[in-house]
Amino acid sequence: MDCVSLPPLSKFAICGGTHGNEMTGIHLLRHLQKHKVEKAGSVSITTVLSNPRAIDACKRYIDTDLNRCFTHTLLRTPITDSSPYELQRAHELNAIVGPKGSEEAVDLICDLHNTTANMGLCVIFNSTDLMALHIYKYIKSKITSVPVRAIDTREPISENYSLDSVGKYGFSFEVGPQPNGVLRADVFNVMKEAVDLTIEWIQQFNSGVTFDGGEAETYCPVNKVDYPRDPTTNEITAAIHPELQDNDFKPLQPGDPIFQSFAGETVKHEGKGLHPVFINECAYYEKRTAFILAEKITVTFPSICVKKDCGV
Amino acid sequence: MDCVSLPPLSKFAICGGTHGNEMTGIHLLRHLQKHKVEKAGSVSITTVLSNPRAIDACKRYIDTDLNRCFTHTLLRTPITDSSPYELQRAHELNAIVGPKGSEEAVDLICDLHNTTANMGLCVIFNSTDLMALHIYKYIKSKITSVPVRAIDTREPISENYSLDSVGKYGFSFEVGPQPNGVLRADVFNVMKEAVDLTIEWIQQFNSGVTFDGGEAETYCPVNKVDYPRDPTTNEITAAIHPELQDNDFKPLQPGDPIFQSFAGETVKHEGKGLHPVFINECAYYEKRTAFILAEKITVTFPSICVKKDCGV
Structure with a gap:
């Protein structure tokens, strides 16, 4: 066989x-x-x-x-x-x-x-x-x-x-x-x-x-993205953008919104097109990870x- | 005036x-x-x-x-x-x-x-x-x-x-x-x-x-409902039923499902028709509250x- x-x-x-x-x-x-x-x-x-x-x-x-x-x-x-x-x-x-x-x-x-x-x-x-x-x-x-x-x-x-x-x-x-x-x-x-x-x-x-x-x-993690933070206090100054929130695995293209600052400004994705996973995972705030970017591969x-x- | x-x-x-x-x-x-x-x-x-x-x-x-x-x-x-x-x-x-x-x-x-x-x-x-x-x-x-x-x-x-x-x-x-x-x-x-x-x-x-x-x-709280629990360990033995989960404020009638046991059985509401609020609030597990029942009143x-x- x-x-x-x-x-x-x-x-x-x-x-x-x-x-x-x-x-x-x-x-x-x-x-x-x-x-x-x-x-x-x-x-x-x-x-x-x-x-x-x-x-x-x-x-x-x-x-x-x-x-x-x-x-x-x-x-x-x-x-x-x-x-x-x-x-x-x-x-x-x-x-x-x-x-x-x-x-x-x-x-x-x-x-x-x-x-x-x-x-x-x-x-x-x-x-x-x-x-x-x-x-x-x-x-x-x-x-x-x-x-x-x-x-x-x-x-x-x-x-x-x-x-x-x-x-x-x-x-x-x-x-x-x-x-x-x-x-x-x-x-x-x-x-x-x-x-x-x-x-x-x-x-x-x-x-x-x-x-x-x-x-x-399968989705292979390639890098992590941290929240925007205040350089003095290290506190986050933005949340995951509503257009990214809950859209794990959906392709993220350059220019797509990723964060909304507390003052209301939008931060856009600058890297290459990848798949975000673990978006807004609670335990990853302390790991300085707002989401992980993964590459889709065929095994x-x-x-x-x-x-x-x-x-x- | x-x-x-x-x-x-x-x-x-x-x-x-x-x-x-x-x-x-x-x-x-x-x-x-x-x-x-x-x-x-x-x-x-x-x-x-x-x-x-x-x-x-x-x-x-x-x-x-x-x-x-x-x-x-x-x-x-x-x-x-x-x-x-x-x-x-x-x-x-x-x-x-x-x-x-x-x-x-x-x-x-x-x-x-x-x-x-x-x-x-x-x-x-x-x-x-x-x-x-x-x-x-x-x-x-x-x-x-x-x-x-x-x-x-x-x-x-x-x-x-x-x-x-x-x-x-x-x-x-x-x-x-x-x-x-x-x-x-x-x-x-x-x-x-x-x-x-x-x-x-x-x-x-x-x-x-x-x-x-x-x-x-307004919704006036009248009583609390606890999770079904194991009498020996006090651990919960059921979760909020999927038909109740996320349906805060929606009227709950006698006979409506409220819990799903871990073995898959449905527990039904037995009291009078009221409005459930704070369904599956994290902090209320320790307060022995799965949800609160409220009466709708007009002020x-x-x-x-x-x-x-x-x-x-």
Whole structure:
């Protein structure tokens, strides 16, 4: 058969609350844990509430952004009592679903996130990850209630700082718009459907179904744009322009409005035509990012099927 | 002339950041302060960032909700080093724009708030406050970009716990939907227009224009509805139903869906027909309030004009 054969996915981890104020993953995980969802056919499922202290505080993080702590370097940094809480927790999570880069790591991690940006359902992965690409393709073909798109991180796994990089394969779901600290049923329903479809795909893959390759469009981040700021106080002096707000993924052309200053003036885009994503994401104010510009690329990928001699 | 004559409004205070993560008031106040907006014709304007420590932390409050600290009882409670920060700050604000109930208090306070609920522009006041009623009527006749509605607190001034109750007259603007910690230009533009119209109205009132009385519809809160919760953990087990979400002020009839449980079941409204407001407001999860039910009432009010012998 003309397909890349890969080992079955027998260990699957679903993580939520990696950011403690993104409520969909937190409530979905609690729901799965309450109903003891630990097995689906050939797949054993681990459910992890990633950042319990931040969840209790309903904050993104306590000391530092947990979803920036999973590089090989940080996971090898010795932990002391004065290490940031999230770095300590990253080492604990690495023991639960990793160790990253090892044979013992779970086969697949799916990490659940929300954004205040109008991103619909966005699957974030590195397009060298064949499993993530095929699962993205499957979900996109099934979900019709919101746009489904892919962000392609293109980061080598060792430098990838996100929790999902600890598994042999991995990706994040990013669903929005939803305010931090708030749970919306429409967003919950999309996230639940995407998780259910992922489990369905894994079962089909393990059972021997061949998934056809083909082409996929992904959005590859190329640079960040900060808000206009007061040079003395560093405070922002403009908001995202109403014509840009909520228009994530829509091509932005030179001359298009991007900011409206508090005095009412319009600031225009000066760079080349690209696709803005994470427009007005709450957590990115402190990262000095009003939006991220991404390039649309086409990824070609082969068919995959399960390796017969390791059937489950 | 057949009108109630009232003293001119010579001292006007605009407050923002009473909740430190409601960004519109914070940025509008900073903008006004940067441009030294201190006088508009006959009106002297005080601009106050109410809760600086919560603004720095981008949190609603540090120790307790500041906008619940302005009852006569709390303002008379002696302050010690162990008093909650917001109670200390309430006493400071009472000295700046009050003292509440005294001749020295500013004539009018307008306090700027945001909500994650789809409330449009909502003016919150006690309908016994003739100034607030007339300003509401004026703003409603001018703003067309979003629905403009009134919430009628009906609280005696001594028991009114909000900052705007410290002025001789007062009200809050509540604009949404906007996530906490996020600034949207559309919401900023509505808030700025409402503040500008308030200043315009005050100048016209002071200059001798008679404002006609009439009738106004207001929404009077009658009870709160909490989320379904797990009796053991107290965690919510359902989200606002998609058919209720974003439908603030739309009549809710017995049998209408109000919650969708995480298992997918629908919970229906059982009480009498009322108007839900503050649906899925972020800050009300901890107050055990999924939405507030309000009764629509019609308020009749007289014409008003400035007292001639105290013209400014």
